Amino acid sequence: MKKTPLDNDLNKAYEAFNQEHNHLRQTLMASLPEHAGRHKQSCRLSRMREFIGANIIKSRITKIAAAAAIIIVAIIIGVNQFRGSIDLVTIAIADISEAMKNVPWMHHINRGFEKGVTEQWIGFETKIHALKWVNGTITFSNIKEHKKYEYDPENNSITIDYAYEDDFPSSPVSFLEDAIKMLEEQGVEIITKETEYNGQIVQLQEISPPETPNKWGESYILRLYIQPDTKLLLAGQVKGTDSNGNTIMDGEITFDYPQTGPADIYDLGVPRDAKIIDN
């Protein structure tokens, strides 16, 4: 290929990507796990957040929302264990795990949250995990087939990638363990009472973070509506007010437990003409 002035400029331009190379290599090598190819469980907490659809964002409001969502997950799994002030250590993980075996699918819709997920399905038997995000992105993972499909609405394209077995919980217990840790850190207070929700008598649990209001003068309260017979969670609400009583967060997550869920990404409303990119 003939050398041109552009060729010289491109050579110079691409030198930019060698900047700090040695330092970056050192940093990377120091952070590598002991063995290659062994996907570690080290990011369990962050994966749990992804699982429940809460974004890991630096803003304090989202942090509280994430904590609230984690509490919801804990309650889904161990609702009958929570009475008044809770002793988290006494939660019987084996019993909870047994109860959850009867739930083939869990589906929830989130409303009122600016970020993260709007809708999620988890098929425990089928090992399917599907998410709809606020920005229109849709992901569908079939763990048995090791395939993850991600729809990008901007480009009307579906990227196919490998779905990892350990990105899906074999049982909800692993999440419970993490949720317990979070709850312990939060030091939450729970008040239980009976109330009406959508025409039926349900158990209401009101959960307040330990510092209410917090140092910014904000108060948050999480309300969980539980079906008393099945002990399944019907809905969770998160409300936040500032020091003047103005609403700063008003989100609701409604749950249902269908027998079936989406079979593929097109069942989630992705256009059939979306371009496929296979990685």
Place this chain on the structure above:
Amino acid sequence: MLVRAVFAGEKAAYAELYDRYAPLVRAVCYDTTGNLADAQDLAQDVFLRAYEKLDHLRDPARFGKWLVGIARLRCLEWRRRKAHERDKRVELSDVQSAIFNPSNDNRIEQLLKMITTLPEKERLALHTFYLQGKSVDNARRITGLSRSGFYRVLDRARKRLEQLMLREQENIR
């Protein structure tokens, strides 16, 4: 060979793979981030993920292509996250554009920005050619193009860049 050595526990082999592909991965990430600092961070994450998931690579000879696939996916995630934080990004990019230009050569910086406007196939052809020792065979292994196809795409990318630069010069005048 290097990939197998990494599996056998030789971390130094991974450092060699890093030397060979890190500039390319940074360039692919820069196409999305538009600033070098974020591209460097993303590339580090790509290499960390690749190391953790190396047992999923079916053909070690395709490590480069596989790595670029991970980088693309990581870029998608980055773009999605940034879409949520759009306001913040404006402030950050202002700061980071100042970090970017180490040579203070505006023409070079402009050229890199222009590359990000090219179609993906052309960008990858340029990146692989200029960052893989100008070896067409190395570049082809990553782009998956035939020899003639690769030259065609590379030529088209260069012509498009020349036009863009010409237009930019005319605008300055």
